[in-house]
Amino acid sequence: GQQLNQSPQSMFIQEGEDVSMNCTSSSIFNTWLWYKQDPGEGPVLLIALYKAGELTSNGRLTAQFGITRKDSFLNISASIPSDVGIYFCAGQQGSFFGNEKLTFGTGTRLTIIP
Amino acid sequence: NAGVTQTPKFRVLKTGQSMTLLCAQDMNHEYMYWYRQDPGMGLRLIHYSVGEGTTAKGEVPDGYNVSRLKKQNFLLGLESAAPSQTSVYFCAINRPGNTEAFFGQGTRLTVV
Numbered sequence: 001g002q003q004l005n006q007s008p009q010s011m012f013i014q015e016g017e018d019v020s021m022n023c024t025s026s027s028i029f030n031t032w033l034w035y036k037q038d039p040g041e042g043p044v045l046l047i048a049l050y051k052a053g054e055l056t057s058n059g060r061l062t063a064q065f066g067i068t069r070k071d072s073f074l075n076i077s078a079s080i081p082s083d084v085g086i087y088f089c090a091g092q093q094g095s096f097f098g099n100e101k102l103t104f105g106t107g108t109r110l111t112i113i114p
Numbered sequence: 115n116a117g118v119t120q121t122p123k124f125r126v127l128k129t130g131q132s133m134t135l136l137c138a139q140d141m142n143h144e145y146m147y148w149y150r151q152d153p154g155m156g157l158r159l160i161h162y163s164v165g166e167g168t169t170a171k172g173e174v175p176d177g178y179n180v181s182r183l184k185k186q187n188f189l190l191g192l193e194s195a196a197p198s199q200t201s202v203y204f205c206a207i208n209r210p211g212n213t214e215a216f217f218g219q220g221t222r223l224t225v226v
Contacts, residue, residue, distance in 0.1 A: 003156060033214075042118075042204050042217030043157070088156060101147060101172070102206075102215055104156040 006089055006105030014113050019076040021087060021108045029091030032065050032072040033102065037086045046087075047074070076110075084112050117141040120205050120218035127195045127225045135190040135221050137205030145208050146188035147172070147215070148180060150201040157204060163188055164210075195225045 006023045013019060023032070031050055035043035047058050049065035049072060056063055060077045072089055089105040119138045127133055137146060144165050149157040149172075159172030161180040169180045177199060179191045192199060205218040 003158070006156070009154070040219070042206075042219050044217070045214050048214065101145075101159060101162055102157075104149075104158070106154060106156040 004089055004091055004103060004105035006108055008108060009106065010109040010111070012111045012113055013079055015079060015081060017079055019079055019083070019110060020073065022071060022073045023089030023091075023105045024071045025091055025103075026070070027091075027093075028069040029093055029103075030069070031092040032063070033090040033092065034061075034063050034072070034074050035088045035090060037088065037107075039085070043088055079110075079112060081112055084110055086110070118205055118207055118216050118218040120203075120221050122221060123219065124222050125224070127192075127223065129196060129225060131195050132191070132193050133195065133223075134192075135203055135205075135223075137188040137190070137207075137218060139186050139188075139207045139216075141207060141216065142185070143207040143209050143216075144185075145210070146182065147206040148178070148188065148190045149204045149206065150174065151204060151220075152201050160190065160203075195223075197225045199223065200225045 004023050004025050033048050034046045036046050037043045047063040052069050053067050054065040062075045064073045086107045086109050088107050090102040117140050121136045147162040148160040151157050158174045160178050163169045163182040166185040181189045203221045206215040208215040
């Protein structure tokens with residue numbers, strides 16, 4: 001089955017550092033989403049991107065919808081301890097009714113070193 | 115995670131046993147999904163439903179069955195559990211044209 005390639009798989013950073021991660025696909029998606037998962041919880045939506053080239057921010061988070069519609073990027077500035085978790089990208093083709101299901105990336109595990 | 119409730123939260127099964135996972139939503143969303151999450155694999159779609167009485171196969175449907183007899187409930191069944199079905203299972207919901215999917219808190223299943 002199709003999955004999105006997400007990198008890096010894991011990151012170890014110090015508090016205050018900036019973080020970058022990306023997601024690529026061989027298929028075109030019409031919507032890109034970024035989720036965060038805390039331990040023992042389900043994923044929670046961080047940012048949604050609906051148009052190729054779109055750049056959207058949510059506080060310290062910024063995400064971009066790649067111009068080819070086959071990739072997306074997430075940046076976190078000035079990381080803080082509560083940023084720890086697993087970040088997932090997800091793509092949605094959504095070209096016709098009933099096709100809103102998500103295809104997920106393999107996740108990036110973010111750890112902050114004290 | 116508000117509005118999507120999964121039961122049970124934890125379960126240990128012996129190989130060959132059967133069980134049913136329940137996803138209940140109070141948000142009146144049409145679409146419901148069952149995913150499994152395994153280390154290094156992200157979330158993979160098992161089955162989904164676009165409305166009451168309808169179901170469809172996802173990416174990894176083998177060994178599972180589903181039913182959506184009521185709009186608010188989506189059941190995932192394992193008829194004969196296998197160790198390969200050890201995983202964390204997540205239910206998600208969304209609406210037509212609305213891209214935000216809301217997730218439940220997950221069910222951790224171990225098959226021994």
